[in-house]
Amino acid sequence: MNTADLGLPVDVPSTALFTDQYELTMLRAALKAGTAERRSVFEVFTRRLPDGRRYGVVAGTGRVLDAVENFRFDAGVLRFLRERDIVDEETLDWLAGYRFSGDIWGYPEGEVYFPGSPIMRVEGTFGECVLLETVILSILNHDSAIAAAASRMASAAGDRPLIEMGARRTHELAAVAAARSAYVGGFATTSDLAAGFRYNIPTVGTSAHAFTLLHDNERDAFQAQVKALGRDTTLLVDTYDVAEAVRTAVEIAGPELGAVRIDSGDLLLVAHRVRQQLDELGATDTKIVVTSDLDEYAIASLAAAPVDAYGVGTQLVTGSGHPTASMVYKLVARAESGAEGAPLVPVAKKSSGGKTSIGGRKWAARRLDSYGYAEAEVVGTGPVPDALADRQLLVELVKGGEVVAREPLDAARDRHAAARANLPLSATQLSRGEPVIPTEYVHGGSGS
Numbered sequence: 101m102n103t104a105d106l107g108l109p110v111d112v113p114s115t116a117l118f119t120d121q122y123e124l125t126m127l128r129a130a131l132k133a134g135t136a137e138r139r140s141v142f143e144v145f146t147r148r149l150p151d152g153r154r155y156g157v158v159a160g161t162g163r164v165l166d167a168v169e170n171f172r173f174d175a176g177v178l179r180f181l182r183e184r185d186i187v188d189e190e191t192l193d194w195l196a197g198y199r200f201s202g203d204i205w206g207y208p209e210g211e212v213y214f215p216g217s218p219i220m221r222v223e224g225t226f227g228e229c230v231l232l233e234t235v236i237l238s239i240l241n242h243d244s245a246i247a248a249a250a251s252r253m254a255s256a257a258g259d260r261p262l263i264e265m266g267a268r269r270t271h272e273l274a275a276v277a278a279a280r281s282a283y284v285g286g287f288a289t290t291s292d293l294a295a296g297f298r299y300n301i302p303t304v305g306t307s308a309h310a311f312t313l314l315h316d317n318e319r320d321a322f323q324a325q326v327k328a329l330g331r332d333t334t335l336l337v338d339t340y341d342v343a344e345a346v347r348t349a350v351e352i353a354g355p356e357l358g359a360v361r362i363d364s365g366d367l368l369l370v371a372h373r374v375r376q377q378l379d380e381l382g383a384t385d386t387k388i389v390v391t392s393d394l395d396e397y398a399i400a401s402l403a404a405a406p407v408d409a410y411g412v413g414t415q416l417v418t419g420s421g422h423p424t425a426s427m428v429y430k431l432v433a434r435a436e437s438g439a440e441g442a443p444l445v446p447v448a449k450k451s452s453g454g455k456t457s458i459g460g461r462k463w464a465a466r467r468l469d470s471y472g473y474a475e476a477e478v479v480g481t482g483p484v485p486d487a488l489a490d491r492q493l494l495v496e497l498v499k500g501g502e503v504v505a506r507e508p509l510d511a512a513r514d515r516h517a518a519a520r521a522n523l524p525l526s527a528t529q530l531s532r533g534e535p536v537i538p539t540e541y542v543h544g545g546s547g548s
Contacts, residue, residue, distance in 0.1 A: 114170055114171070114172050114174055114177060115167040115168075115170045115171050115235050116171050116172055116173045116174075116177050116195075116198075116231075117177055117180075118167070118234060118235040119231060119233070119234040119235060120233075120234045121186060123230055123231050123233055123234060124181070124186055124187050124191070124195075124231070125186070125187070126230055127187070127191060127194070127195075127227050127230060127231060128187045128188060128191045130226055130227060130230075131190060131191055131194060131227070132190075134438060135226060135438065136194075136225060136226055136227035137225045137226070137227065137438050138225065138226050138434050138435045138437070138438050138442075139223070139224070139225065139226075139434065139435040139442065139444065140224065140225065140226040140229050140230075140431060140433070140434045140435070141221060141222070141223050141431070141432050141433040141434070141444065141461045142221070142222045142223075142229050142230070142233070142429055142430065142431050142432065143218045143220070143221050143222075143429070143430060143461075143462060144206075144218070144219045144220040144221075144222075144236060144237070144240060144427050144428070144429050145215075145216055145217060145218055145219055145427065145428065145430070145457075146213075146215060146216075146217075146219075146425055146426050146427045146428065147215055147216070147426070147428070147455070148215050148426065149214070149215060149535055150245075150419075150421075150422035150425075150426070151422075151532070152531075152532040152533065153248060153252075153535075154523075154526065154527045154528075154529065154533055154534075154535055154536040155212045155213070155214065155248075155251075155520075155523060155527055155535065155536055156212060156213045156214065156217075156244060156248055156425060157210070157211075157212055157213075157244055157247040157248045157250075157251050157284070157285055157516060158206075158207045158208070158209055158210065158211045158212070158213055158219055158240075158244055158247075159209060159210070159240075159243035159244045159280075159281040159284045159285065159512070160209070160239040160240045160242065160243030160244060160277070160281065161206060161207075161208065161209035161220075161240075161497065161512070162209060162506065162507070162509070162512070163239045163243065163277065163280075164220070164235075164236055164239050164240065164497075165497060165498065165503045165505070165506060167232075167235045167236070167239060168200050168204070168232060168236075168498065168503075169503060171198065171200060171231070171232065171235070172198065172199075173195040173196055173198055178192055178195065181195070194227070198228070198231070199501060200224065200228050200232065200498070200501050201224060201228065201500060201501040202222065202223050202224020202225070202228055202229060202498070202501065203222075203223045203224065203496070203498055203499055203500065204220065204221065204222050204223070204496075204497045204498035205220070205221045205223075205494040205495065205496055205497060206219060206220035206221065206494060206495065206497050207219050207464075207493050207494060207495075208495050208505070208507075208512070208515060209284060209507075209511075209512035209515070210247075210284050210511075210512035210513060210514070210515035210516035210519065211493065211515060211516070211519050212516070212519045212520065212523065213477075214477040214535045214537060214538075214539050215535060215539050216458070216477070216479050216539040216541070217464055217477055217479065217493075217539065218462040218463075218479060218494065219240065219427065220236065220240065220497075221461070221462070221494065222236070222429075223461075226431075226434065230431075233429040236429060237427055237428070237429050239277075240425065240427050241424045241425045241426070241427050242274065242277060242278075242281075242423075242424070243277055243278075243280070243281040243284075244281070244425040244427070245419035245422055245423055245424050245425045246277075246278045246281035246282060246285070246416065246417065246419055247281040247282070247284050247285040247516070248285070248419070248422070248425065249285070249395075249396070249415070249416055249419045249420035249422070250262075250264075250281065250282040250283075250284070250285025250286055250416060251285040251286055251516065251520060252396040252420065252528075252530065253285075253286070253287075253394075253396045253399055253410075253412060253416065253420070254285060254286025254287065255286075255396075255520070255528040256396045256397075256399040256400040256403070256528075256530065257286075257399050257410055258403070260407065260408060260409055260410060261287075261288035261289070261408075261409045261410075262282075262286065262287040262288055262289075262409070262410050262411075262412060263287070263288065263289050263290070263304055263389070263409060263410065263411040263412070264278070264279050264282040264283070264287045264289065264290040264291065264292070264295075264412065264413075264416060265290070265291040265292075265305075265391070265411045265412065265413045266278060266279075266412065266413035266414060266416050266417035267279070267292040267417075268413070269413050269414040269417050269418070270417040270418070272294075274417070275292055275294070275295070275417065276292060276294045276295045276298060276299075278416065278417040279292045279295030279299070279301060280295060280298075280299050280301065280509065282416055283295075283299070283301050283509060283513055284509065284512045284513050284516055285516060286513070286516065286517065287412075287416075288302065289301070289302045289303060289304045290302070290303055290304075291303065291304060291305045291411075299509055300509070301509070306325065306329065306333050306334045306335075306336070306361075307321075307325055307335075307336055308336065309336060309339050309363075311324075311325065311336075312336065312339040312340075313339065318339065318340060318344075318345055318348055319348050319352070322335055322345075322348055322349055322352045322353070326352055326353050330358075331353045331354060331356040331357060331358070332356060332357070332358035333353070333357075333358050333359075334358055334359040334360065334361050334387075334389060335349045335353070335357065335359075335360050335361070336360075336361045336363065337349060337360045337361065337362065337374070338362050338363050338364050338365065338370075342362070342365070342370060342373075342374065343373070343377060345360075346360060346374055346377050346378065346381070347377070347381065350378070350381040350382070350383045350386070354383075355381075355382045355383045355384070355385065355386070356385075357383050357386045358386065358387065359386060359387040359388065359389050359408065359409075360374060360378070360386060360387075360388055360389070361388075361389040361390070361391060361411075362374065362388065362390050362391070362392075363390075363391045363392050364392055365392075367390045367392060367398075367402060367405065367407075368401065368402055368404075368405050371388055371390060371402070371405040371406055371407050372405060372406060374388055374406075375388060375406035387408035387409065388406060388407050388408050388409075389407075389408065389409045389410070389411060390402065390405075390407050390409075390410055390411070391410070391411035391412075391413070393414055393415065394410055394411070394412045394415065395412070395415035395420050395421075396415075396420060396530055397530060399412075400530055428457075430448075430449065430457045431447055432446065432447065432448065432457065432458070432459050432460055432461060432462070433445065433446050433447060433459065433460055433461045434447055444461065446459030446460035446461075446481070447459050448460075458541065460481035460482075460543070461481060462479055462480065462481055463479070463480055463481075463484050463492060463494060464477065464478065464479045464480075464492065464493045464494060465478045465484065465488035465489075465491040465492045465493060466478070466491050466493060466537075467487075467488060467491065467540075468491070468522075472522075473522060473523065473524055474522055474523050474524065474536075474537050475524075475537055476537050476538055476539070476540050477537055477538070477539045477540070478539075478540050478541075478542060479539060479540070479541055479542070480541065480542030480543065481542075481543055482542075482543070485542070523536050523537070524536050524537065
Protein backbone atom coordinates (compact mmCIF):
# COMPACT_ATOMS: atom_id res chain seq x y z
CA MET A 101 0.00 0.00 0.00
CA ASN A 102 1.23 3.48 -0.82
CA THR A 103 1.57 6.04 1.98
CA ALA A 104 -0.64 8.37 -0.04
CA ASP A 105 -3.41 5.77 0.11
CA LEU A 106 -3.26 5.83 3.90
CA GLY A 107 -3.49 9.57 4.17
CA LEU A 108 -0.07 9.66 5.83
CA PRO A 109 2.21 12.70 5.49
CA VAL A 110 4.37 12.42 2.40
CA ASP A 111 5.40 16.05 1.99
CA VAL A 112 8.96 17.01 2.84
CA PRO A 113 10.41 20.51 3.29
CA SER A 114 11.95 22.32 0.34
CA THR A 115 15.02 20.41 -0.80
CA ALA A 116 16.49 23.34 -2.75
CA LEU A 117 19.36 23.87 -0.30
CA PHE A 118 20.19 20.18 0.02
CA THR A 119 22.95 20.96 -2.44
CA ASP A 120 26.53 22.13 -2.74
CA GLN A 121 27.25 25.75 -3.48
CA TYR A 122 29.11 24.99 -6.70
CA GLU A 123 25.90 23.72 -8.30
CA LEU A 124 24.56 27.28 -8.06
CA THR A 125 27.79 28.95 -9.14
CA MET A 126 27.95 26.66 -12.18
CA LEU A 127 24.38 27.68 -12.99
CA ARG A 128 25.29 31.35 -12.61
CA ALA A 129 28.23 30.99 -14.98
CA ALA A 130 26.22 28.94 -17.48
CA LEU A 131 23.50 31.59 -17.56
CA LYS A 132 26.14 34.22 -18.29
CA ALA A 133 27.62 32.05 -21.03
CA GLY A 134 24.25 31.24 -22.59
CA THR A 135 24.76 27.50 -22.11
CA ALA A 136 22.39 26.85 -19.19
CA GLU A 137 19.57 25.90 -21.57
CA ARG A 138 21.54 23.32 -23.51
CA ARG A 139 19.90 19.90 -23.47
CA SER A 140 21.96 17.62 -21.21
CA VAL A 141 22.04 14.05 -19.95
CA PHE A 142 23.42 13.19 -16.53
CA GLU A 143 23.81 9.63 -15.23
CA VAL A 144 24.23 8.13 -11.77
CA PHE A 145 26.54 5.14 -11.56
CA THR A 146 29.32 3.66 -9.46
CA ARG A 147 32.71 2.64 -10.78
CA ARG A 148 33.06 -0.20 -8.29
CA LEU A 149 31.19 -2.02 -5.56
CA PRO A 150 32.41 -1.86 -1.96
CA ASP A 151 35.24 -4.30 -1.33
CA GLY A 152 33.91 -7.85 -1.18
CA ARG A 153 30.35 -7.06 -2.24
CA ARG A 154 28.88 -9.15 -5.06
CA TYR A 155 26.01 -6.82 -6.05
CA GLY A 156 24.45 -3.49 -5.15
CA VAL A 157 20.83 -2.66 -4.31
CA VAL A 158 18.98 0.39 -5.64
CA ALA A 159 17.14 2.11 -2.80
CA GLY A 160 15.85 5.62 -2.20
CA THR A 161 14.20 6.08 -5.59
CA GLY A 162 10.87 7.01 -4.04
CA ARG A 163 12.60 9.56 -1.83
CA VAL A 164 14.39 11.00 -4.86
CA LEU A 165 11.03 11.57 -6.54
CA ASP A 166 9.80 13.44 -3.46
CA ALA A 167 12.99 15.51 -3.39
CA VAL A 168 12.70 16.50 -7.05
CA GLU A 169 9.08 17.55 -6.58
CA ASN A 170 10.01 19.66 -3.56
CA PHE A 171 13.05 21.32 -5.11
CA ARG A 172 11.69 24.86 -4.88
CA PHE A 173 13.34 28.19 -4.11
CA ASP A 174 10.93 30.07 -1.87
CA ALA A 175 11.34 33.63 -0.61
CA GLY A 176 13.36 32.66 2.46
CA VAL A 177 15.77 30.53 0.48
CA LEU A 178 16.23 33.25 -2.16
CA ARG A 179 16.83 35.83 0.57
CA PHE A 180 19.54 33.62 2.08
CA LEU A 181 21.26 33.27 -1.30
CA ARG A 182 21.06 37.03 -1.88
CA GLU A 183 22.40 37.94 1.58
CA ARG A 184 25.34 35.55 1.20
CA ASP A 185 26.02 36.89 -2.31
CA ILE A 186 26.15 33.33 -3.61
CA VAL A 187 24.47 34.19 -6.91
CA ASP A 188 23.52 37.36 -8.73
CA GLU A 189 20.06 38.79 -9.36
CA GLU A 190 19.75 37.22 -12.80
CA THR A 191 20.31 33.78 -11.27
CA LEU A 192 17.94 34.52 -8.39
CA ASP A 193 15.20 35.40 -10.88
CA TRP A 194 15.85 32.12 -12.69
CA LEU A 195 15.76 30.13 -9.45
CA ALA A 196 12.52 31.77 -8.31
CA GLY A 197 10.67 30.00 -11.10
CA TYR A 198 12.58 26.72 -10.90
CA ARG A 199 10.58 23.59 -11.58
CA PHE A 200 12.25 20.50 -12.96
CA SER A 201 10.64 19.96 -16.37
CA GLY A 202 12.80 17.18 -17.74
CA ASP A 203 12.73 13.39 -17.72
CA ILE A 204 14.22 10.89 -15.30
CA TRP A 205 14.76 7.22 -16.04
CA GLY A 206 16.25 4.73 -13.65
CA TYR A 207 16.54 1.22 -12.32
CA PRO A 208 13.33 0.61 -10.36
CA GLU A 209 13.74 0.60 -6.59
CA GLY A 210 14.80 -2.77 -5.21
CA GLU A 211 16.61 -3.79 -8.41
CA VAL A 212 20.25 -4.89 -8.15
CA TYR A 213 23.07 -3.09 -9.93
CA PHE A 214 26.75 -3.52 -10.80
CA PRO A 215 29.77 -1.33 -11.63
CA GLY A 216 28.87 0.93 -14.54
CA SER A 217 25.12 0.36 -14.33
CA PRO A 218 23.31 3.61 -15.31
CA ILE A 219 21.26 3.55 -12.12
CA MET A 220 19.54 6.84 -12.88
CA ARG A 221 19.48 9.07 -15.97
CA VAL A 222 18.41 12.72 -15.65
CA GLU A 223 17.62 14.64 -18.86
CA GLY A 224 16.70 18.26 -19.38
CA THR A 225 18.50 21.57 -19.61
CA PHE A 226 21.93 21.80 -18.01
CA GLY A 227 20.64 24.36 -15.53
CA GLU A 228 17.74 22.32 -14.22
CA CYS A 229 19.67 19.03 -14.12
CA VAL A 230 22.90 20.18 -12.51
CA LEU A 231 21.06 21.54 -9.48
CA LEU A 232 19.77 18.07 -8.57
CA GLU A 233 23.17 16.38 -8.33
CA THR A 234 23.79 16.61 -4.59
CA VAL A 235 20.34 15.75 -3.33
CA ILE A 236 20.02 12.76 -5.68
CA LEU A 237 23.43 11.42 -4.68
CA SER A 238 22.89 11.98 -0.97
CA ILE A 239 19.69 9.93 -1.06
CA LEU A 240 20.83 7.14 -3.36
CA ASN A 241 24.26 6.74 -1.75
CA HIS A 242 22.85 6.44 1.76
CA ASP A 243 19.78 4.36 1.03
CA SER A 244 21.50 1.98 -1.38
CA ALA A 245 24.30 1.34 1.12
CA ILE A 246 21.79 0.43 3.84
CA ALA A 247 19.72 -1.73 1.48
CA ALA A 248 22.82 -3.63 0.35
CA ALA A 249 23.74 -4.41 3.96
CA ALA A 250 20.14 -5.40 4.67
CA SER A 251 20.07 -7.69 1.66
CA ARG A 252 23.22 -9.51 2.79
CA MET A 253 21.77 -9.90 6.25
CA ALA A 254 18.48 -11.18 4.85
CA SER A 255 20.35 -13.75 2.76
CA ALA A 256 22.26 -14.88 5.84
CA ALA A 257 19.07 -15.06 7.91
CA GLY A 258 17.19 -17.22 5.40
CA ASP A 259 13.55 -17.60 6.42
CA ARG A 260 14.10 -16.06 9.86
CA PRO A 261 12.74 -12.50 10.13
CA LEU A 262 14.94 -9.48 10.76
CA ILE A 263 14.03 -6.52 12.97
CA GLU A 264 15.52 -3.10 12.18
CA MET A 265 16.44 -1.38 15.45
CA GLY A 266 19.20 1.11 14.65
CA ALA A 267 17.48 4.45 15.24
CA ARG A 268 19.61 5.25 18.28
CA ARG A 269 22.80 4.67 16.31
CA THR A 270 22.38 7.32 13.61
CA HIS A 271 20.89 10.76 12.90
CA GLU A 272 17.21 10.87 13.75
CA LEU A 273 16.13 11.57 10.17
CA ALA A 274 18.64 9.15 8.67
CA ALA A 275 17.10 6.51 10.95
CA VAL A 276 13.78 6.81 9.13
CA ALA A 277 15.43 6.49 5.73
CA ALA A 278 17.51 3.56 7.01
CA ALA A 279 14.42 1.70 8.20
CA ARG A 280 12.82 2.25 4.80
CA SER A 281 15.89 0.94 2.99
CA ALA A 282 16.18 -2.04 5.33
CA TYR A 283 12.59 -2.97 4.52
CA VAL A 284 13.38 -2.85 0.80
CA GLY A 285 16.43 -5.06 1.45
CA GLY A 286 14.43 -7.74 3.23
CA PHE A 287 13.88 -6.72 6.86
CA ALA A 288 10.42 -7.53 8.19
CA THR A 289 9.86 -4.85 10.83
CA THR A 290 11.34 -1.76 12.46
CA SER A 291 11.41 -0.40 15.98
CA ASP A 292 11.29 3.18 14.66
CA LEU A 293 7.79 4.60 14.92
CA ALA A 294 8.51 7.51 12.56
CA ALA A 295 9.36 4.98 9.84
CA GLY A 296 6.17 3.08 10.58
CA PHE A 297 4.14 6.28 10.47
CA ARG A 298 5.67 7.65 7.30
CA TYR A 299 6.11 4.47 5.27
CA ASN A 300 3.64 2.00 6.79
CA ILE A 301 6.44 -0.40 7.78
CA PRO A 302 5.32 -2.88 10.49
CA THR A 303 6.67 -1.85 13.90
CA VAL A 304 7.62 -3.93 16.94
CA GLY A 305 9.05 -3.41 20.42
CA THR A 306 8.51 -4.43 24.04
CA SER A 307 11.03 -3.50 26.73
CA ALA A 308 14.67 -2.79 27.54
CA HIS A 309 16.87 -3.59 30.50
CA ALA A 310 15.82 -0.32 32.10
CA PHE A 311 12.30 -1.67 32.62
CA THR A 312 13.63 -4.69 34.50
CA LEU A 313 15.98 -2.55 36.58
CA LEU A 314 13.12 -0.20 37.46
CA HIS A 315 11.41 -2.92 39.49
CA ASP A 316 12.47 -4.45 42.77
CA ASN A 317 13.08 -7.79 41.08
CA GLU A 318 12.80 -9.50 37.71
CA ARG A 319 9.57 -11.26 38.60
CA ASP A 320 7.80 -7.96 39.26
CA ALA A 321 9.04 -6.58 35.92
CA PHE A 322 7.85 -9.64 33.99
CA GLN A 323 4.47 -9.62 35.72
CA ALA A 324 3.97 -5.95 34.87
CA GLN A 325 4.87 -6.47 31.23
CA VAL A 326 2.68 -9.55 30.80
CA LYS A 327 -0.22 -7.80 32.50
CA ALA A 328 0.10 -4.82 30.17
CA LEU A 329 1.05 -6.50 26.90
CA GLY A 330 -0.31 -10.03 27.18
CA ARG A 331 1.24 -13.48 27.34
CA ASP A 332 2.46 -13.35 23.76
CA THR A 333 4.90 -10.54 24.58
CA THR A 334 8.69 -10.85 24.33
CA LEU A 335 10.53 -10.87 27.66
CA LEU A 336 14.17 -9.78 27.91
CA VAL A 337 15.95 -12.49 29.88
CA ASP A 338 19.61 -11.49 30.17
CA THR A 339 19.50 -8.66 32.73
CA TYR A 340 20.67 -10.94 35.53
CA ASP A 341 20.78 -14.75 35.31
CA VAL A 342 19.41 -16.10 32.01
CA ALA A 343 18.33 -19.53 33.26
CA GLU A 344 16.50 -18.07 36.23
CA ALA A 345 14.87 -15.42 34.03
CA VAL A 346 13.60 -18.04 31.57
CA ARG A 347 12.16 -20.09 34.41
CA THR A 348 10.44 -17.04 35.88
CA ALA A 349 9.15 -15.93 32.47
CA VAL A 350 7.43 -19.27 31.81
CA GLU A 351 6.01 -19.39 35.35
CA ILE A 352 4.40 -16.00 34.82
CA ALA A 353 3.30 -16.19 31.16
CA GLY A 354 2.90 -19.93 30.84
CA PRO A 355 3.59 -21.88 27.64
CA GLU A 356 1.81 -19.11 25.73
CA LEU A 357 4.82 -16.83 26.23
CA GLY A 358 5.49 -15.26 22.83
CA ALA A 359 9.26 -14.97 22.90
CA VAL A 360 12.35 -14.32 24.94
CA ARG A 361 15.11 -11.95 23.85
CA ILE A 362 18.82 -12.51 24.43
CA ASP A 363 21.01 -9.40 24.12
CA SER A 364 24.43 -10.48 25.39
CA GLY A 365 26.86 -13.32 25.85
CA ASP A 366 27.79 -16.20 23.55
CA LEU A 367 24.57 -16.13 21.54
CA LEU A 368 25.13 -19.53 19.94
CA LEU A 369 25.65 -21.27 23.30
CA VAL A 370 23.00 -19.32 25.17
CA ALA A 371 20.38 -19.86 22.45
CA HIS A 372 20.85 -23.64 22.59
CA ARG A 373 20.58 -23.64 26.38
CA VAL A 374 17.50 -21.42 26.38
CA ARG A 375 15.78 -23.54 23.72
CA GLN A 376 16.38 -26.69 25.72
CA GLN A 377 15.10 -25.03 28.89
CA LEU A 378 11.98 -23.66 27.20
CA ASP A 379 11.15 -27.06 25.75
CA GLU A 380 11.65 -28.75 29.12
CA LEU A 381 9.29 -26.19 30.69
CA GLY A 382 6.63 -26.91 28.07
CA ALA A 383 7.06 -23.61 26.23
CA THR A 384 7.80 -25.33 22.93
CA ASP A 385 6.20 -22.59 20.85
CA THR A 386 8.01 -19.72 22.59
CA LYS A 387 10.42 -18.11 20.15
CA ILE A 388 13.95 -16.87 20.71
CA VAL A 389 15.01 -13.42 19.48
CA VAL A 390 18.68 -12.45 19.55
CA THR A 391 20.18 -8.96 19.36
CA SER A 392 23.62 -7.59 20.39
CA ASP A 393 25.50 -5.77 17.61
CA LEU A 394 24.80 -8.32 14.89
CA ASP A 395 26.00 -8.12 11.31
CA GLU A 396 25.65 -10.51 8.37
CA TYR A 397 28.60 -12.58 9.52
CA ALA A 398 27.24 -13.00 13.05
CA ILE A 399 23.83 -13.88 11.61
CA ALA A 400 25.38 -16.50 9.35
CA SER A 401 27.27 -17.97 12.31
CA LEU A 402 23.95 -18.49 14.08
CA ALA A 403 22.37 -20.43 11.21
CA ALA A 404 22.53 -23.68 13.20
CA ALA A 405 21.29 -22.09 16.42
CA PRO A 406 17.65 -22.40 17.54
CA VAL A 407 17.02 -18.72 16.81
CA ASP A 408 13.71 -17.46 15.43
CA ALA A 409 14.47 -13.79 14.70
CA TYR A 410 17.32 -11.29 14.71
CA GLY A 411 17.37 -7.65 15.79
CA VAL A 412 20.01 -5.55 14.04
CA GLY A 413 21.02 -1.96 14.78
CA THR A 414 24.45 -0.36 14.45
CA GLN A 415 25.86 -2.51 11.67
CA LEU A 416 22.76 -2.05 9.55
CA VAL A 417 22.43 1.74 9.74
CA THR A 418 26.14 2.17 9.04
CA GLY A 419 26.02 -0.06 5.96
CA SER A 420 27.91 -2.86 7.71
CA GLY A 421 31.24 -1.14 7.17
CA HIS A 422 30.30 0.57 3.89
CA PRO A 423 28.10 3.62 4.68
CA THR A 424 28.07 4.88 1.08
CA ALA A 425 27.56 3.26 -2.31
CA SER A 426 30.15 5.61 -3.92
CA MET A 427 27.75 6.67 -6.67
CA VAL A 428 28.57 9.65 -8.86
CA TYR A 429 26.47 11.95 -11.07
CA LYS A 430 28.18 12.75 -14.35
CA LEU A 431 27.32 14.65 -17.51
CA VAL A 432 27.51 12.06 -20.31
CA ALA A 433 25.95 13.95 -23.23
CA ARG A 434 24.99 17.50 -24.13
CA ALA A 435 23.59 19.30 -27.14
CA GLU A 436 25.94 20.80 -29.71
CA SER A 437 24.22 24.14 -29.18
CA GLY A 438 21.28 25.74 -27.47
CA ALA A 439 19.17 25.49 -30.61
CA GLU A 440 16.00 23.44 -30.32
CA GLY A 441 16.59 19.93 -31.63
CA ALA A 442 20.37 20.28 -31.65
CA PRO A 443 21.91 16.79 -31.63
CA LEU A 444 23.51 15.35 -28.53
CA VAL A 445 27.21 14.63 -28.41
CA PRO A 446 28.82 12.25 -25.89
CA VAL A 447 31.09 13.82 -23.27
CA ALA A 448 33.25 12.15 -20.64
CA LYS A 449 35.87 13.01 -18.08
CA LYS A 450 39.38 11.75 -18.83
CA SER A 451 41.71 11.46 -15.86
CA SER A 452 44.10 9.14 -14.11
CA GLY A 453 43.37 7.35 -10.87
CA GLY A 454 40.37 5.34 -12.02
CA LYS A 455 38.01 8.31 -12.29
CA THR A 456 37.32 8.11 -16.00
CA SER A 457 33.76 7.77 -17.27
CA ILE A 458 32.12 6.64 -20.50
CA GLY A 459 30.24 9.21 -22.55
CA GLY A 460 26.88 8.81 -24.23
CA ARG A 461 23.27 8.33 -23.20
CA LYS A 462 23.07 4.74 -22.05
CA TRP A 463 20.65 1.87 -21.80
CA ALA A 464 21.11 -1.26 -19.71
CA ALA A 465 19.85 -4.82 -19.93
CA ARG A 466 20.53 -8.03 -18.04
CA ARG A 467 21.38 -11.03 -20.16
CA LEU A 468 20.27 -14.43 -18.84
CA ASP A 469 21.89 -17.81 -19.21
CA SER A 470 20.16 -20.96 -20.45
CA TYR A 471 18.85 -21.62 -16.94
CA GLY A 472 17.23 -18.20 -16.63
CA TYR A 473 19.79 -16.70 -14.24
CA ALA A 474 21.61 -13.43 -14.81
CA GLU A 475 24.97 -13.83 -16.54
CA ALA A 476 25.91 -10.27 -17.54
CA GLU A 477 24.94 -6.62 -17.09
CA VAL A 478 25.03 -5.17 -20.60
CA VAL A 479 25.39 -1.38 -20.84
CA GLY A 480 25.40 0.38 -24.18
CA THR A 481 24.79 3.46 -26.28
CA GLY A 482 22.85 3.63 -29.50
CA PRO A 483 20.30 0.98 -30.56
CA VAL A 484 19.44 -1.83 -28.17
CA PRO A 485 20.13 -5.27 -29.65
CA ASP A 486 16.96 -7.18 -30.45
CA ALA A 487 18.01 -10.04 -28.17
CA LEU A 488 18.02 -7.66 -25.18
CA ALA A 489 15.00 -5.52 -26.06
CA ASP A 490 12.75 -7.20 -23.48
CA ARG A 491 15.47 -7.30 -20.80
CA GLN A 492 15.96 -3.55 -20.43
CA LEU A 493 16.33 -2.30 -16.86
CA LEU A 494 15.63 1.44 -16.92
CA VAL A 495 12.04 2.58 -16.42
CA GLU A 496 10.52 6.03 -16.77
CA LEU A 497 10.26 7.77 -13.40
CA VAL A 498 9.58 11.40 -14.33
CA LYS A 499 8.17 12.63 -17.65
CA GLY A 500 8.10 16.31 -18.47
CA GLY A 501 8.61 17.16 -14.83
CA GLU A 502 5.75 14.97 -13.60
CA VAL A 503 6.34 11.87 -11.47
CA VAL A 504 4.92 8.84 -13.28
CA ALA A 505 6.26 5.90 -11.31
CA ARG A 506 5.29 6.13 -7.66
CA GLU A 507 4.64 2.74 -6.15
CA PRO A 508 4.04 1.05 -2.78
CA LEU A 509 7.16 0.26 -0.79
CA ASP A 510 6.17 -3.41 -0.79
CA ALA A 511 6.56 -3.42 -4.58
CA ALA A 512 10.23 -2.44 -4.21
CA ARG A 513 10.70 -5.04 -1.47
CA ASP A 514 9.18 -7.79 -3.63
CA ARG A 515 11.21 -6.65 -6.64
CA HIS A 516 14.42 -6.96 -4.68
CA ALA A 517 13.60 -10.46 -3.48
CA ALA A 518 12.96 -11.49 -7.09
CA ALA A 519 16.08 -9.75 -8.43
CA ARG A 520 18.32 -11.35 -5.83
CA ALA A 521 16.82 -14.77 -6.52
CA ASN A 522 17.61 -14.26 -10.22
CA LEU A 523 21.35 -13.90 -9.53
CA PRO A 524 23.80 -16.81 -9.51
CA LEU A 525 23.92 -18.60 -6.16
CA SER A 526 27.35 -17.20 -5.38
CA ALA A 527 25.75 -13.75 -4.97
CA THR A 528 24.78 -14.71 -1.41
CA GLN A 529 28.29 -15.76 -0.37
CA LEU A 530 29.76 -13.56 2.34
CA SER A 531 33.35 -14.33 1.43
CA ARG A 532 35.26 -11.71 -0.52
CA GLY A 533 34.85 -11.81 -4.27
CA GLU A 534 34.21 -9.91 -7.46
CA PRO A 535 30.74 -8.77 -8.66
CA VAL A 536 28.66 -11.87 -9.26
CA ILE A 537 28.16 -11.00 -12.94
CA PRO A 538 30.38 -8.88 -15.23
CA THR A 539 29.44 -5.58 -16.84
CA GLU A 540 29.79 -5.60 -20.62
CA TYR A 541 29.82 -2.41 -22.72
CA VAL A 542 28.32 -2.12 -26.18
CA HIS A 543 29.18 1.09 -28.03
CA GLY A 544 27.29 2.50 -30.95
CA GLY A 545 25.44 5.55 -32.19
CA SER A 546 25.73 9.07 -30.77
CA GLY A 547 24.74 10.65 -27.53
CA SER A 548 21.10 10.98 -28.56
